[in-house]
Amino acid sequence: MAARQACGECGRRFCICLSKKPSCCLECFDGTPADPASHFAPPAKHLLAA
Numbered sequence: 378m379a380a381r382q383a384c385g386e387c388g389r390r391f392c393i394c395l396s397k398k399p400s401c402c403l404e405c406f407d408g409t410p411a412d413p414a415s416h417f418a419p420p421a422k423h424l425l426a427a
């Protein structure tokens with residue numbers, strides 16, 4: 378379900394509706410900067426564990 382609000386381009390998960398285009402946030406869709414408070418960064422891929 379979370380994937381439904383995750384941008385397929387940048388991987389950020391939004392807690393608000395994305396653009397009309399499925400799986401793509403406004404920033405990736407038309408360049409509108411996304412409010413940092415409106416999304417979560419993509420899951421860290423354990424880079425810090427290296």
Ligand SMILES: [Zn+2]
Nearest residue numbers: 384387402405
């Ligand atoms: Zn995006």
